[in-house]
Amino acid sequence: MSSPWIAGLRSVELFVPDLARAEAFYTQTWHLEVAHRSDDALYLRGSGTDDHLLALRRGGEVPQIRQVTLRARSREALDAVRANVVKAGGRILAEAHELTRNPAGGIGIKFQDPHGRTFQVVHGDARRQESAPVQDRPIRLTHVVLNSHAVDETQKFLQDALGFRLADRTGIMAFMNCDRDHHTIAIGISDNDALNHIAFLMPDFESVMRGGGRMRDAGFPIQWGPGRHGPGNNLFNYFIDPFGVVIEYTADVEQIDERYEAHGPDYWKWPPGRVDQWGISPPPSDTLKAAQKRVFFAPNP
Structure with a gap:
């Protein structure tokens, strides 16, 4: 931890x-x-x-x-x-x-x-009894990504107030770690402070892919994916819900400990034309990138 x-x-x-x-x-x-x-x-x-x-x-x-x-x-x-x-x-x-x-x-x-x-x-909140994962159903949330117009300030706050540490930093995101998951909160480098996306952990690769097909059948196309990220090594498929919230099916999130070595933007670079490890997915859609800047925190919680 x-x-x-x-x-x-x-x-x-x-x-x-x-x-x-x-x-x-x-x-x-x-x-x-x-x-x-x-x-x-x-x-x-x-x-x-x-x-x-x-x-x-x-x-x-x-x-x-x-x-x-x-x-x-x-x-x-x-x-x-x-x-x-x-x-x-x-x-x-x-x-x-x-x-x-x-x-x-x-x-x-x-x-x-x-x-x-x-x-x-x-x-001390209520917990359910642990059971085997159910294929094609989310298990839990694995991370939330929050945009920041001042990423260094946001990173410092998470470190000082909550004890997070920087796991990795790319040209577009700072990945913050608190336990075994590679990142629990990531900070999207942006010109605003919107919700970027919410990631739901699926049991396996098969569930991520079946989820993509089910969403497409229901009229919600894959906006980015399938692919495998660099930081976190996780599988991904991104979508937009009926209201404009960006949501992700993910699996196989890298588990780390204090021995993990953080890397910077120069390390996390892909060859030309690639946006993930596999290189088979096109870049995120313009629709997705716009949606990642539209959902803001309510001013009066």
Whole structure:
């Protein structure tokens, strides 16, 4: 592990314009399962141990990201994060409290980083019994990519406030590590602070490919992929959901420890015409690149 306080990514919460349409897509096409529901919210789970990995709330005409939820290693880690967030220039939105309004429960704190991104860190939330992965169904979230107009500042905040370390840096992204997954948060080098994409871990290569075919059959073409990334070594297929949120099926994410050596942009370069290790996929579509800059954090969490 690299972070003494953060064990991994638990869930992402979004505001969406149409909750019924979101449920149909994310259950029937994306293959998640309803864990809980209320009049204005839907909580969706994968086949893994997280109570839910995607929370959807009824919102306005455009999608927004409400918060990214991370899991703390201990109750004491929440206090350490709270103190470090303040030192690093963040703003505490909610002190440690019982999460009675969240179906997974636990104790959590909420804060914003200096650029207005909202994070929640929880401990003691409900977990499901571990079971074998189900082919063609997401297991859990493996990472979220957040754009930054000031990537060095964002990287420093994640390091100072949450104990992340830099795993690798390319010409377009900084990959931040907290545990065994190569990266849990990546920072997209951009001119804005939008949500770049959310990555769902699939059991295997077959599931990533079958998911691509199922999405295409449903009218959601592959926007980038199939391929294998450099940093993280993971398989990928990228899509855009019905509201414009970029989502990824991935598998075979590299597992690292303190012996892993970080590399810079000069190391992660492909031969001309390639955009991944395999070299069979065309570059990301213009539609995808535009969508990766359109979903912003809600201003009033």
